[in-house]
Amino acid sequence: MTVVNLQYYAQLREQAGTSAEQVDTAARSLRELYEELRIARGFSLAADALKVAVNAQFSAWERPLRDGDTIVFIPPVAGG
Amino acid sequence: MSRFELFSTVVDTNGQRDRLRHPASGGYCAFEGWVRNSNEGREVDGLSYEAYAELAIAEGERIVAEAIERYGVTDARCVHRTGDLKIGDMAVWVGASAPHRDEAFRACRYIIDEIKHRLPIWKKEHYVTGESDWVACTHVYREHEHEGHQHHHHAHAAPFVPDYSRQTRLREVGEAGQAKLAASRVLVIGAGGLGCPVISYLAGAGIGTLGIVDGDRLDASNLHRQTMYDAQDIGELKAELASRRVAALNPTVQVQVWTQPLDAGNAVDVFRQFDLVIECTDDMRSRYLSSDAAVISGTPLILASIYQYEGQLQFVAAKPGAPCLRCLWPQEPSPESVGSCVLSGVLGPVPGVLGAMQANEALKYLLGLPQPHAGALSLVNLIDLSIQHLPIDAAGGCAAHGGCVEVARRALARSVDEREIDLVFDRLDDAIAAGYRLVDVREADELVSDPMPVAGAMHVPSAQVAERAGEFIDGRYLLVCASGRRSGHAARLLRGEGVQNVYSLAGGLHALRVPG
Numbered sequence: 001m002t003v004v005n006l007q008y009y010a011q012l013r014e015q016a017g018t019s020a021e022q023v024d025t026a027a028r029s030l031r032e033l034y035e036e037l038r039i040a041r042g043f044s045l046a047a048d049a050l051k052v053a054v055n056a057q058f059s060a061w062e063r064p065l066r067d068g069d070t071i072v073f074i075p076p077v078a079g080g
Numbered sequence: 081m082s083r084f085e086l087f088s089t090v091v092d093t094n095g096q097r098d099r100l101r102h103p104a105s106g107g108y109c110a111f112e113g114w115v116r117n118s119n120e121g122r123e124v125d126g127l128s129y130e131a132y133a134e135l136a137i138a139e140g141e142r143i144v145a146e147a148i149e150r151y152g153v154t155d156a157r158c159v160h161r162t163g164d165l166k167i168g169d170m171a172v173w174v175g176a177s178a179p180h181r182d183e184a185f186r187a188c189r190y191i192i193d194e195i196k197h198r199l200p201i202w203k204k205e206h207y208v209t210g211e212s213d214w215v216a217c218t219h220v221y222r223e224h225e226h227e228g229h230q231h232h233h234h235a236h237a238a239p240f241v242p243d244y245s246r247q248t249r250l251r252e253v254g255e256a257g258q259a260k261l262a263a264s265r266v267l268v269i270g271a272g273g274l275g276c277p278v279i280s281y282l283a284g285a286g287i288g289t290l291g292i293v294d295g296d297r298l299d300a301s302n303l304h305r306q307t308m309y310d311a312q313d314i315g316e317l318k319a320e321l322a323s324r325r326v327a328a329l330n331p332t333v334q335v336q337v338w339t340q341p342l343d344a345g346n347a348v349d350v351f352r353q354f355d356l357v358i359e360c361t362d363d364m365r366s367r368y369l370s371s372d373a374a375v376i377s378g379t380p381l382i383l384a385s386i387y388q389y390e391g392q393l394q395f396v397a398a399k400p401g402a403p404c405l406r407c408l409w410p411q412e413p414s415p416e417s418v419g420s421c422v423l424s425g426v427l428g429p430v431p432g433v434l435g436a437m438q439a440n441e442a443l444k445y446l447l448g449l450p451q452p453h454a455g456a457l458s459l460v461n462l463i464d465l466s467i468q469h470l471p472i473d474a475a476g477g478c479a480a481h482g483g484c485v486e487v488a489r490r491a492l493a494r495s496v497d498e499r500e501i502d503l504v505f506d507r508l509d510d511a512i513a514a515g516y517r518l519v520d521v522r523e524a525d526e527l528v529s530d531p532m533p534v535a536g537a538m539h540v541p542s543a544q545v546a547e548r549a550g551e552f553i554d555g556r557y558l559l560v561c562a563s564g565r566r567s568g569h570a571a572r573l574l575r576g577e578g579v580q581n582v583y584s585l586a587g588g589l590h591a592l593r594v595p596g
Contacts, residue, residue, distance in 0.1 A: 009459060010387035011419055019463060049417050051408065051457075053470045058457075072468070074459065076409050077387035078418035079426055080274045080362035 001026055002065045004033070007072040012050075016041045030054070031061040034073065050075050083156060084140030086131055088163045093173055096157055105154045105177035109184035111192050113172035115165045123208040129162045129171065132200040132315070135300075136160070139314075143194040147187040153178035158191050160201060200315035240331050244286055257447045258286065264446050265353065267291035269342065269370060270360035271322040273431025274384055274438060276308040278358050281439035283326040283333050287446075290326060291354060293338040294319040305428035341366060344495035347373035356445060358382045358438050362420055363565065368412050369495070371405035372488035374398045382441050384434040387419050388426055389462045391434035394472075395441055395454040402455055404484040406491070407477020414573075415565045416543050422562075430462055501571045502586040503558065508534045516558035516583065521545060521567050532560070533592065542566040549577045557582045564588035 001024050013019045016037075027033035034047045051074040052059055065071075093112070100108050117124055144156050156176040165171055172195065176187035206212045248258050266287050268278050271294040282290055298306070298313050298321060306318075313321050323335045341363075342350055351357055351373045359370040359381060367383060374381035374396050381396040383405060396404050437460070444451055456469040478484040505511045508518060518537035520527060527539065540548050542561065552574065559567035559582060567584040574582045585591075 009461070010390055011417075011424075013390075014388065014424075019461070045417055049413055051470075056468065056470060058470055058473060058476075072459075072470075074392075074457075074470075075387075076364070076413045076418050077385045077390070077392060078362055078364045078367070078415070079386040079388075079420055079424070080270055080272055080360050080384070080431060 002067050004065055005070045007070065009073065010075045010077045011045060012043055012073050012075055015043050025065065028064055029061065030059060030063050030065065030071065033065060045075055082141065083144040084137060084158050086133055086136060086160055086162050091159050091161065091170060091173055096159060096173060097175055100155050100157060100175050100177040102154045102177055104179060106179050107181050107184060108175060108177035109181065109188045110173065110175040111188050112170050113192070115167050115169050115171055117167050119205055124205050125208050126164060126166045126206045128164050128204045130202050130204070131160070131162050135200050135314070139198055139200070140195065143191055143198065147176065147190045150190065151178070151183040151187040153183050153187045156187050156191060158195060160195065160199070198312050242286055242330055242332055247285065252449055253447060260446055261286050262288045265289040265291070265355050266442060267293065267350065267354040267357045268360060269293045269357065269366060270362070271318040272302065272360065272362065273305040273386070273426070274360035274435035275322070276306050277432050277435035278360055278439045279322050279326060280308055280329065281436065282442060283330045285443060286330065287333060289334040289336065291336045291338070292319050292322050293342055294322070295339060295341045305426065305431050342369065344369060344492045344499065348377050351377040351379040354379060356380050356442055358442055360384065360435065360438065364412055364415065364418055365565070365568070367405060368491065371396060372491050375404050375484040375488045376492070380445060382438045384438050386426060386430050386434055388424055389430060391430060391460040393434060393437055393458040393460060395451060397454060401474055403472040403474040403477055404488070406487055407474055407484065408457060408472050410477070415569050433462060434460060498572055498575065501575065501584050502564070502568060503583045504586045507592060508532070511558050511585070516556050519557050519559045521559050521561050521570050526562065530589070542570045545570040546573050546577060549574055549579050552579050552582055555581065558585055559583065560585045560589060562588045563590055
């Protein structure tokens, strides 16, 4: 199991009901983690519609998780 | 008692006049507006008025009440026509009765001026050539604005000299920096929540030329975040209002106005006329068009967008090796996935903060100040007041697909090909008569709260059109949503799936109801 810190923005924050949380996960990659969260939190957006950043750098979805990672999921937004 | 009325048939002016009779009135003054046979050199053979009736009546009543209060007349009334009128028909009638003639004349003048300035009534002129056009009734000279200011005329006549001392005092600005700003040309796309602070601060700073692009009219729901405008401006074109605001704030700034959105056919040419472009719309397609036009023309672009309590900011340097919008998000996301101020809500100051940041980035760029986070996506969170900068790796973006310029050229060429998808109709009946089958792509709850004005439309929510592409057989289909964004995106998606017989109602249902 890996302990990671999550931050949510925009629609994901709204759907998760929080802007940050810590999770203990069996997922091995960012993509697996997001799929797990998508079901648990009811996220409407697919991973491919999002950007993901780890420790303040954009990252590929296949990146493996490491203990203590800070992971940010970012949807595109259009308001003005 | 209602003193303002809308009539779709001929008005009984004698009846109106008799209702102004009062023992205390020593006279009455009336004004009638008639349909004439020409406007700005074009021969007119009739016109149509369309009103947002509820708002027009409420605002009309307010104007008449203001006139009675302001000039102390005994009574006043006003009637405005709607529908189709011929040459010579009476379009508007105003009457005021008062103890003395002067108040009656002035009240009458006040009412007609304010009616033309403030009422959400749109005029469509029918020309002898068979064409027709919606005509904006803006820039009305209002006599009462000049009452009581005669003694100021001399002071007003002196030319305005701007005082930039508070910014030139900054060591990084100085007179040389001010000269750079005065020589700059900046295009602002969108005069809404983000655009208001951008336009205000750039005008105040003394930018030489500001271009302003916006095709929308001011709505009452805009005012909580678009604080550059007044309640009395509702129904007017924002680009025109913004241009007047700039003239009032800093008359030395030159303004160029576009009252239609840019499109794939003209965006690159327009961008080439400016040193910097600031994208302030709430429209994803406009953002992608701006990014494409920026990299092709080599014009830097400052993008921002917001969602509820957050915003995103990106500076596109439009130079080789610098990331564009497509480096970050290669495919334009669907309108359903990105949210909007209408559907998701927004706190007024959120676009204010992001717009102020865009204006600040613009001044930094024009003055040659450091921009350490240019090329990053900045996430601004106004709940916990944090800003996170995520550097965008240009090598991982468009570079893999031929580079930003090549990717942008292909996207623009596709947009030009797809322009015929967006069709303009005044009424849905016209579309049906032209042989289109209507498809409502809105969500089920929108259909209930805001029903289609005609019956018989298919219902396919925009998120489902791709999987239900097989239902679009035989004939031509016109997809319809509230603003034209979801229907436009869905039609392009279907075209991509090989369904060629689909079109989108440009501007959506909103454009049918509020023509112009």
